Amino acid sequence: MFGRIGRWFNDRSKLSDLWQSQMVEYKVPKNLTFPYAFGVMALIAFLIQVISGIFLTMYYEPNIHRAFDSVNYTIMKEVPFMWLLRQVHAAGANFFLAVVYLHIFTGIYYNAYKKPRELTWIVGFFIYFVLLMTALSGYLLPWGQLSYWGMVVTTEIPTSIDSAPIIGKLKIGETISIWMKGGYELGQITLGRFYGLHIWLLPLILLSLVGFHFYLVRAHGITSPDGREIDKKKEGVPFHPYITLKEGAYLMGYLAVFFFFVFFYMKHFLPADNYDPADPFKTPAHIAPEWYLLAFYTMFRSIPDKFLGFVVFNLALLLLLILPFLDFSPLRSARNRPLFFIMFIVLVISSMALTILGTMPPTPTNALLGLIFTLGFLSFFLALPIISLIEWGWYKAKGGDRQ
């Protein structure tokens, strides 16, 4: 009976052909390493956010008088198992961003952004950017002290344009700031629009971008860790079952770690200060954004001139976007590129140090360290064209371009 229904359905939908062409006949290099699994982990993290988020919207009230109670009483105490969904959603957001960061660094390490995959990288960058916006808007919703004051600080960042020499007179920054908040101060209008953005617009944009990213990955195939493009007709292993089961096993490990945090260690993901209802008259002692924004925040904070700080952290984002065009070396993968590997380590250590510096109080020493690591971060991108030129030299010396 079920077999017949299944066959009827399959004859008309041709799903088994799709499976055959996209999963079995789709060949990938045999030597994919563990970091290649971050992509599928990010996909699962996204699904977890969507599912838990849908349930949270059933009880959350986007109203400045009731938002805090609807989160901390209705969801956390009153409705059975909603505490679990909230903890999954809160930890899930952090894990999603952590996995996306690891995925980005994996892409840089294996040079997965090189021709013909530039567009995959660019779409991935926009996924990352929209994801940051989603996380930012979602962080306001519990309407605690950290939500409120974190958003006050964030909406003040554009006003640093106004301290620029000439364009500052136009007050563009203030206009953007008011436009973000929906008024001169953070209130009901801000909460309403961030709620709408967080549950509808941004996730839908994210979904379509992720779909496009996937299509591009399939269209060009996966890079190999040693930087050699495989000949799909002669080599490579079938994606299913070789990779699906391998990454499936890694995924189970990821979920085990994730649920360890959900059940036993929510201290960081539901920070203590956010259990205090938002109070516009009481500024908390230490305001800093969440960890995933701290690297950019430290760049902004360490540079003495406000406008310059704004320019530099936007430059950092821009450099990340145009990374495929900065690196035009014929060699691929950090495994074959010692100079690139050294600069990659500089990049990793600088971004980690910038993030950790963001959690520390803004003393002059920390500002100096922040400045040094900002230079370290930028030096990776600025060194890429030089490394590429040197590597072109090596490549030609070996007679590479005649082949």
Added chain:
Amino acid sequence: MIRAILLTVLVVVFFYIVWINNIFAPHAEYEIPEEHEKIIMDVKYAKEGRELFIQNCAACHSVRYDSLYPSSIQANPILQSLQEKYGKVLPNDIYQAVFANDLNTLKESFGKVPPDLSTSYLVKGPGYLYNFILKPQEILPGTTMPPVMTGRPEETAKIVAYLKSVAEPPPEEKSKRKVMGVVTIGYFIVMGVLIWLWRDRILKRIGLH
């Protein structure tokens, strides 16, 4: 291999610092005598703590998530009819609008409405609460909170135990959650191992091992 180890160590250390124990960020520590810490951590003192709270703190403070309101509001007959309509825990806007007079009286005497203490345990932690309730001026100079509990450390500990019981899930719920967590994590680990073994068998059969 060395590269993989180096990068793995960097990532693990980074997330340990950022997520679990940030050794660089400043944090204040508050001492509690051991016998009083035992009282705070013991749920059975919560009931006694609630009585002490009503006697000593409820003149000004509310614990809305436990439907405990300042005494002047608690004595108001409107409260009961509102609770019949909206449930034991009144919506915040309705609470503030209906009892604006009582709240304003409190505001006049203390400079601000004394905060609701439903989630205070989660915000401040036991150390701060215990020391602050015992000697408010020492911990937060300039506060308008009167030293009601000074010289009564044991009773203070019981009040903190009560605030803890309001903020946290009840003990039977807590142990249920612990079991749920262990089972979930165990399930994923077992599934991971099974998938890995199954993959080995399949790959051997199709000759890709």
